[in-house]
Amino acid sequence: MAHMHGVGASGANGSGPATDGEAWGAAVQAGRSHQRRLMMTLALTGTVFLAEVVGAIVTGSLALLVDAGHMLTDMSVLVASTITAVLMRRRPDSTKTWGWARLEVVTAAAGAAVLLFVGVYALAESGMRLFGDHGDGVRDVRLLLFFGVLGLVANVVSIALLASRHGDNMNMRAAFLEVLNDALGSVAVVVSAVVMMATGWSGFDAVAGGVIALLMIPRALKLLASAVRVLLEETPEGLDLDEVRAHLERVPHVVAVHDLHASTVATGLPILMAHVVVERGLTMDEASEVLSALQACLREHFPVSVGHTTFQLEPEGYESPSAAQLHA
Incomplete structure (x- = not known):
């Protein structure tokens, strides 16, 4: 991972x-x-x-x-x-x-x-x-x-x-x-x-x-x-997480997106995090390109400016002890 x-x-x-x-x-x-x-x-x-x-x-x-x-x-x-x-x-x-x-x-x-x-x-x-x-x-x-x-x-x-x-x-x-x-x-x-x-x-x-x-x-x-x-850390107003997930999953080399969360720390400071399943065998350079594409996707397709994003890239088939607790 x-x-x-x-x-x-x-x-x-x-x-x-x-x-x-x-x-x-x-x-x-x-x-x-x-x-x-x-x-x-x-x-x-x-x-x-x-x-x-x-x-x-x-x-x-x-x-x-x-x-x-x-x-x-x-x-x-x-x-x-x-x-x-x-x-x-x-x-x-x-x-x-x-x-x-x-x-x-x-x-x-x-x-x-x-x-x-x-x-x-x-x-x-x-x-x-x-x-x-x-x-x-x-x-x-x-x-x-x-x-x-x-x-x-x-x-x-x-x-x-x-x-x-x-x-x-x-x-x-x-x-x-x-x-x-x-x-x-x-x-x-x-x-x-x-x-x-x-x-x-x-x-x-x-x-x-x-x-x-x-x-x-x-x-x-x-x-x-x-x-x-x-x-209550509700999703920032104007940000539809179902649409976010759909857009992120269309990024090249992305297989699926799960455990997607978005909230607001303070005024003008929304944050987003997600676990992103990518194709097995990607190089570090390819993984960096995927990360940049994910961030660009958020900038270009959604009205809410997300300044802080955290993406955990996981190779396809990856399993963890906490996998059962992750959101589908």
């Missing part, structure tokens, strides 16, 4: 693969950008959080206090996201062969779970405020409007900082969703203040809060589902 490992090209256009050094350099550069943007967003969010706490105490606004609590939740996610961005820049070693790449998925899952909890809580709180006892009214609606606008401006700046990189990975996406939901909360505070000033109806706070919660929950569920797919 010949066991060979190769790194395929990073795109489906047939271009050559990036070296490990080039890929690592790009990852470090992106990590620095993520860290810088997250830290600026965290500073803005922390400042507005303190302002909203003071504003809630001065105005007696429950809406502002709940929004401040939401921002405290967001701060915890932003802190975790910033730490993740720092750790993801560390090089892989013998104990962490993928480095800290998987941490972005764990952070995203935790952030999505927290966001989901806040959304459900906000929806329940909205119902209780709308149909239950409203408690004391807002003492100073104009001051409430000021703090709402202050929070909205800060959130808009934070959104601008994260918008261009929110699609880079799940960690940045989770941070962006937190800030976006903060902005929606600030909009609710501003609109509520304006409506109360115009009509005197304080129940609009509860209606706006319920709408924000309904917008928040589906996004949290979608992010959580994406993170769980990676954590």
Whole structure:
């Protein structure tokens, strides 16, 4: 048996693969950008959080206090996201062969779970405020409007900082969703203040809060589902393993493909491995050509860019003690 490992090209256009050094350099550069943007967003969010706490105490606004609590939740996610961005820049070693790449998925899952909890809580709180006892009214609606606008401006700046990189990975996406939901909360505070000033109806706070919660929950569920797919090592979305097997088995000198697996380590890092049965008696040069053809097949025929492939080449008729455990 010949066991060979190769790194395929990073795109489906047939271009050559990036070296490990080039890929690592790009990852470090992106990590620095993520860290810088997250830290600026965290500073803005922390400042507005303190302002909203003071504003809630001065105005007696429950809406502002709940929004401040939401921002405290967001701060915890932003802190975790910033730490993740720092750790993801560390090089892989013998104990962490993928480095800290998987941490972005764990952070995203935790952030999505927290966001989901806040959304459900906000929806329940909205119902209780709308149909239950409203408690004391807002003492100073104009001051409430000021703090709402202050929070909205800060959130808009934070959104601008994260918008261009929110699609880079799940960690940045989770941070962006937190800030976006903060902005929606600030909009609710501003609109509520304006409506109360115009009509005197304080129940609009509860209606706006319920709408924000309904917008928040589906996004949290979608992010959580994406993170769980990676954590469960499901096949990367858009990659059909039956088609992959059929294409690989059409490579010259390949007899069969079995024990085929594909998963995702982190955003943009899908991996694939397979046992490939080849014709008996191949030379090392011929085996190398088969390996190159297998990698080229993945690059040219499938939309998912598989950067890391591991193919175990087995001569036809090869038997191993673990053969009974291999997938057909």
